[in-house]
Amino acid sequence: EEVDGEFVVRLDKERNRELTISPAYRRLLQQSSEDEKVREWVKQRLESARWFIDALRQRQSTLERIAREIFKRQHGFLERGISALQPMRMQEVADALEVHISTISRGVSGKHAQTPNGIFPLKFFFAGGTTKSTGEATSRVSVQDRLRQLVDDEDKSAPLSDDQLAETLAEKDGIQIARRTVSKYRRALGI
Numbered sequence: 546e547e548v549d550g551e552f553v554v555r556l557d558k559e560r561n562r563e564l565t566i567s568p569a570y571r572r573l574l575q576q577s578s579e580d581e582k583v584r585e586w587v588k589q590r591l592e593s594a595r596w597f598i599d600a601l602r603q604r605q606s607t608l609e610r611i612a613r614e615i616f617k618r619q620h621g622f623l624e625r626g627i628s629a630l631q632p633m634r635m636q637e638v639a640d641a642l643e644v645h646i647s648t649i650s651r652g653v654s655g656k657h658a659q660t661p662n663g664i665f666p667l668k669f670f671f672a673g674g675t676t677k678s679t680g681e682a683t684s685r686v687s688v689q690d691r692l693r694q695l696v697d698d699e700d701k702s703a704p705l706s707d708d709q710l711a712e713t714l715a716e717k718d719g720i721q722i723a724r725r726t727v728s729k730y731r732r733a734l735g736i
Contacts, residue, residue: 547661552623554612556605564598566591604652607644611652614638615670622670626662628691630684632674678719688720689730696736707731 546553570591577583615638621629635653639646653667674684695713699705705713707727714720714727 546659547623552616552620554609554616556609556612564601566594566598570594607648608652608656610642611638611649612658612667614641615653615667616658619670623661628687630670630672630687632682632684633671634673635671638671675720675722678715678721681719683720685730688714688722689734691718691720692727692730693734693736696731 546555570587574584574587574591577587615633616623618633618637619631621631635646635649639649642649653671656667657664658667658670669686672684672686674682675688677683691714692710695705695710707724710727710731711722711724714722
């Protein structure tokens with residue numbers, strides 16, 4: 546969310562309530578001082594509970610770090626929308642955070658972000674792309690978005706061919722893609 550002109554990443558704390566160990570277990574541990582087997586059993590369960598709580602905290606911390614890195618790199622998307630989405634690979638985020646790529650993949654799986662432009666799966670922000678004639682990188686998703694705009698704006702009685710769409714993207718937007726890529730993107734978009 547935008548706070549005082551800056552974008553802030555935060556986890557939804559209401560869904561991730563703080564877990565604590567019930568005081569009843571501490572009392573049970575104190576009361577079991579006479580029976581060593583019961584005491585050991587309670588100690589093991591308390592240790593397992595502490596480990597589980599620490600693992601959840603670590604997971605939340607990792608997810609927050611991943612999201613911060615994603616949106617640091619996708620700042621243009623937050624300001625201008627899909628057309629400003631940058632190509633980004635999971636490996637880039639993994640390298641920046643000094644973790645294995647599988648940590649990033651597991652971390653973003655099934656997670657979503659509420660942004661000023663809507664709610665998106667975190668995996669959405671990892672997209673390949675191409676380089677414009679200006680040298681600026683543009684993501685596959687932003688090229689598809691521009692392609693959809695061109696098709697929406699075309700004269701429906703004389704629709705543009707894939708070759709014409711590729712030429713228009715090159716002339717107007719500096720995006721060089723092949724006709725077969727235009728065709729593939731049209732199929733993916735259901736156009």
